[in-house]
Amino acid sequence: MKKKKRRLFAGLLTLALSVTMTACGGGTSTDKVASAPEGKKAQELVVVDWGGASSEAAKKTIYEPFEKANNVKITVVSPTDVGKLKAMVQSGSVEWDVVNSDTDVALRLEKEGLLEKLDYNIIKKDDIYSNLVTDYSIGLQVYFTNIAYNTEAFKPGSQPKNWAEFWDTAKFPGPRSLYKNPVGTLEAALLADGVAPDKLYPLDVDRAFKSLEKIKKDVKVWWEAGAQPPQLLGTKEVVLASAWNGRVSAAKAQGSPVDNEFSQSLGMATSWVIPKGAPHKDLAQKFIAYAISPEAQAAYSNAIDYAPTNKKALEKLSDDVKKRIGQTPERVKSQIFIDNRWWVDNYDKINERFNKFMLE
Known part of the structure; x- marks a missing residue:
């Protein structure tokens, strides 16, 4: 672990050093639920996620345990x-019940009135970063968008350690x-051009695109899937x-x-949302409560290297996993x-410009 949150996550970074992260605990925690009785027809729930390794990790640590505990077919x-x-x-x-969305996208969907309200009588939010x-x-x-490298092309220690070197x-x-x-991508371009991390926002969009122009010819692939x-x-x-x-x-x-390479990594997040008109929205609330419990989030972070959002989950992780x-x-x-809040207000016009830039 999308993907700026300088202001939104100031509290997150401070707390991350003194407590521990990952999903909020509550009445649906993994250590409190028993297997559902047999013979009863399973309820159905459609969950949308990003696929790949993150989906496989969620399947083993969240989806399958929730199915077993609640007689649900996901x-x-x-x-x-x-x-x-x-x-x-x-x-x-609407065919979907629960969606894993980039947090900035979730905020835009909320602004457009496309989501169901979450029930915080069911979902325990107290330990989730506010x-x-x-x-x-x-x-x-x-999760983090960071510099990744081929270790045969760059021996450990010789790789770029910031976006300017990238x-x-x-x-x-x-x-x-x-x-x-x-x-x-715009944040990386500005950091590469010498903008100090604490001076990123509001983004100097013109400067970011000028920086992208400098490296565009060396970008062989503009990737779209993780x-x-x-x-x-x-x-x-x-x-x-x-x-x-x-x-x-x-x-x-x-x-x-x-x-x-974790130096200058760009912290982002994903969030659970329920589409407005979801066919099983009550069950979706119960699923989200389970998915953000400390136990479920710690299990997820043990299965894939993304950090939890519940402060009580980090203490369940080893030092190696935290690293x-x-x-x-x-x-x-x-x-x-x-x-994310800056992007909610500016995404549409900048994305239009970005798409034009890609075609030039």
């Missing part, structure tokens, strides 16, 4: 498609890959990429010659959080 749809969600709600024909809680969404995970194609030659989305960067790096189609840390560490664990998910004191110090 159908997983991947990847998250915001356009489809909007079309469903606007047509009054900046990830609204009436209509609640944080699932914190942009330095003379000192660090080879093809790159960047996210085909302005969120995070699985792409580790694949591209593993085959040396590119030697450097912006990437989601969990996808890279999962590939590394499977023997791929890839690794993360891999970027939650040691030294790694927290160099992180920069995306400002």
Whole structure:
């Protein structure tokens, strides 16, 4: 663990050093539920997530335990498609019950009136970082868009350690890959151009695009799915990429010659939302309560290297896991959080400009 949150996550960073992170506990915690009685027809729930390694981790640590405990059959749809969600709600024909959305997107969906209110009598929010809680969404995970590299092209310690070095194609030659989305990509471009982390917002959009122009010819692939960067790096189609840390560490664990550089990593989050008109919205509330419990979130972070959003979950994780998910004191110090609220107000016009930039 999307993906700025400098203001939104100031509290998160401070708390991350003194307490522990991950989902909120409550009456649906994994240590309090018993298996559902047999013989009764299972309820159905459609959950939408991003697919790939994160979906597999959620299946083992959240979906399957919830199914067993509550006599539910979960159908997983991947990847998250915001356009489809909007079309469903606007047509009054909603097929999805729960959606894992980038937090900045969740805020935009909320603003457009496309979500159901969350029931905080069922969902226990007290231990979730307050900046990830609204009436209509609640944080699932914190992840990082960071510099990822091929370890055969760059021996450990010789890789770029900040975005300015990522942009330095003379000192660090080879093809790159960047996210085909302005969120995070513009922040990286400004950091590469020398903007101080605490001076990022409001983003100097003109300066960001000028910085992107400098590296555009070296960007071989503009990636759109989280699985792409580790694949591209593993085959040396590119030697450097912006990437989601969990996808890279999962590939590394499977023997791929890839690794993360956490310095100047860009902190983002995803959140659970319920589309307006969801067919099983009451069950969806119960599912979210379960998914953000400390036990479920700790299990999830043990399965994939994304940080929890519930303060009580980190204490359930080993020091090694905390290091891999970027939650040691030294790694927290160099992180920069995306400002979701700024993007809510500015995304549409900047995304239009970004798409034009891609076509030039």
